[in-house]
Amino acid sequence: MKKIIVVFILITTVLKASADEGMWLPMLLGQQVYDDMVKRGLKLTKEQLYSINKPSIKDAIIIFGGGCTGEIVSNSGLIFTNHHCGYAAIAGASTVDHNYLRDGFYAYTKDQEIKSTITVQFLERIVDVTSDVEAGLKGLNWTDRTKKTAEVYKSITDKVTDAANGLRGQVYSMFKGNQFIMYVYKTYRDVRLVGAPPEDFGKFGGDTDNWEWPRHTCDFSVFRVYSDKDGKPADYSAANIPLKPKWSLPVSIKGFKDGDFAMIYGYPGGTNRYETSYGIKLKNDIENPSLVDLRDVRLKYMHERMIKDPAIKLKLASYYAGVANYWKFYDGETKQLEKYHTYESKQKAERDFMTWAKGKPDYENIFRDYEANYAAWTPYAKQRQYLIEGILGSPLIAYASSLQQLENAMAKSGTSDADFKKALAAADIARKNFIDGEDIPSDEKIIASTAMMYNHDIDKNQYPIGFYDQIKNVGNLNDEATYRTWASSLISNTMILDDAKWKAFIDKPDAVTLQNDPAYAYASAFVKNYNLKYAKNYADFVSKNNELGRMYMKGIMEQNPAAVKKMYPDANFSMRVSFGNVKSYNPRDAVHYDYATTSKGVIEKYVPGDYEFDLPQKAVDMLKNRDFGQYMDKTKNDLVTCFITTNDITGGNSGSPVMDANGNLIGLAFDGNYEALSHKIAFDKDLNRTINVDVRYVLWCIDKLGGAKNIINELKLVR
Ligand code: ARG
Secondary structure, three states: OOOOOOOEEOEOOOOEOOOOOOOEOHHHOOHHHHHHHHHHOOOOOHHHHOOOOOOOHHHHEEEEOOOEEEEEOOOOOEEEEOHHHHHHHHHHOOOOOOOHHHHOEEOOOHHHOEEOOOOEEEEEEEEEOHHHHHHHHOOOOHHHHHHHHHHHHHHHHOOOOEHHHOEEEEEEEEOOOOEEEEEEEEEEOEEEEEEEOOHHHHOOOHHHHOOOOOOOOOOOEEEEEEEOOOOOOOOOOOOOEEOOOOOOOOEEOOOOOOOOEEEEEEOOOOOOOOOOHHHHHHHHHHHHHHHHHHHHHHHHHHHHHHOOOHHHHHHHHHHHHHHHHHHHHHHHHHHHHHHOOHHHHHHHHHHHHHHHHOOOOOOOOHHHHHHHHHHHHHHHHHHHHHHHHOHHHOHHHHHHHHOHHHHHHHHOOOOOHHHHHHHHHHHHHHHHHHHHOOOHHHHHHHHHHHHHHHHHHOOHHHOOOOHHHHHHOOOOOOOHHHHHHHHHHHHHHOHHHOHHHHHHHHHOOOHHHHHHOHHHHHHHHHHHHHHHHOHHHHHHHHHHHHHHHHHHHHHHHHHOOOOOOEEOOOOOOOOEEEEEEEOOEOOOOOOOEOOEEEHHHHHHHOOOOOOOOOOOHHHHHHHHHOOOHHHOEOOOOEOEEEEEEOOOOOOOOOOOEEEOOOOOEEEEEEEEOHHHOOOOOOOOOOOOOEEEEEHHHHHHHHHHHOOOHHHHHHOOEEO
16 A cells, blocks of 8 residues: 655635644654654654554554544553543442542552543554545545445445454545545453542533633543553453553653643544634534534533532433533534624635636536535535434433344344344333433433424424324424423333333333323434435435545645645544644723633632532642642742643544653643634634643642552652
């Protein structure tokens, strides 16, 4: 497989790449980008950043769980990541009596560490597979291209899959399908919880402070990865040993100043910096406001239950946090896109592109085609969002809809007995997980409200046939009480929430019982309505958009051959490095935000008994006593809690190491600022900031507050 190094920076009317913008592939770092990093302060060689033969920084960077980043910080496989990344594992290990989520937890010896279901993945190597993918897709039109892609990817990754050694390959489309790179990962399956601060620290400020600066959240947790005695990935076993990593990051407690160099490695999940004006319009007019309205309701009903009862809080906490996080994100994204007139600036860039494209058959019709593609899909976009975020926003209904696989297996004549048993067992296990996290009173209200919102906000012609006529029998469709009555009966009668009825079904499964179940009937009415009538429109919309995006991207490169020197591909959860500086900013007229927050601000925000701003009394006393020891910041004469940098990151980077010019850990990235919530679409060179927890605050928390000196002793401290 051929290796091509394609690294350009694009300086065009479309994207004015500023110095801090860019999520670079560390293994394909162009000389120009590397030189820029050095100019900004980096003291490391390219080989130290990423090496094929020798251990390098990239070997300390891991995919943590399903969507976060973590870093190795000791020679015994110790991992730092965010509290919000370890959140589900911490909540899962907690009970009302041993409430680690609320009170925090430290393993003072290895045998106190707690088993989790988390996996971590190390990047072994990358391979440019562009020519293989292109050979597999040659001559196909846009619909067939989409269909064939997964198959072509699989034929490539199959060659490196080695289950016994935990190896798998994954192909990433870069530059919207103009380049393809395979990453080969090694997955470890025995990962244990080592430490977490009390939630009042780890999530201090809650959803009020989420996505905002100034911030005082101690957003970290500590895990350890284990291997078998030969260093190979293995299932959990008492015989396993802490992994001997290829690289671990030294931890600097020297501190930093405004303006200092900062580098972040990690796994940014997704950006769309080449989004068109059409995409922004759909997002701002339909997708984001619909999601926000529906999540408003879901969050309200869960919250009123969570604040009343610690057991319900533990049950719902992780799910709630995820829903709340992107509720605020998408609300803020549209507000910022509108404020910065991103739609209008994209339109201008598109007009310039079209002027250039006149007479070039590959490109001249791109925006006419975009317009037609969006016009065809837009009438159904709201319905899709209401299905996903509304109807399936009920945990019960989401679970019920997963039973369609079972119905299909029962209906299909060819299903073997063994396959059917497997599907049944899977449904049973999934039900147990669902029941563990289910809070019926909030779910009942969610079901009622979202069914009503769908009725009020979606075009009648798109309703599932007959469904609302049925509810009409219960009462007036404009009256919430009608939906409440209906939802209450659904809850009382579904076998999914009734152990005896469920067991009877599992023992003697039949399609009619499933089809007549009220929760299943409701879920499948809406999902089938979508699948039968609209899913194809959506799939066509997406593949056509992908094809247009690929051509637009290619055109942009051709349009600016001289200016195109360096360019980075959109984030897609592949490893990236970004560089920038610690930097204060002015969010609006006459307002200045300092680069760091301190313990003083924690005490200022502290509200005893508050749901989001409370603190343990012991912590308040210790912060007031200023016993900061070696973690004290000399510039601030205080304990620095969080700080901001200009780095270009996004969701997925959570838990990422922030490093100084020598590759020492100085903090953990955990958030973005409100003023730049439009960052997935456009990087703002003045206002974009990454929010990090200072590693000295993390260590203070572990050492002084948690008394876990054993963790500190494992680290390589740089003083
Ligand atoms: N906004 C952060 C991120 O997406 C998550 C913060 C979690 N905290 C919270 N209050 N929900 O990485």
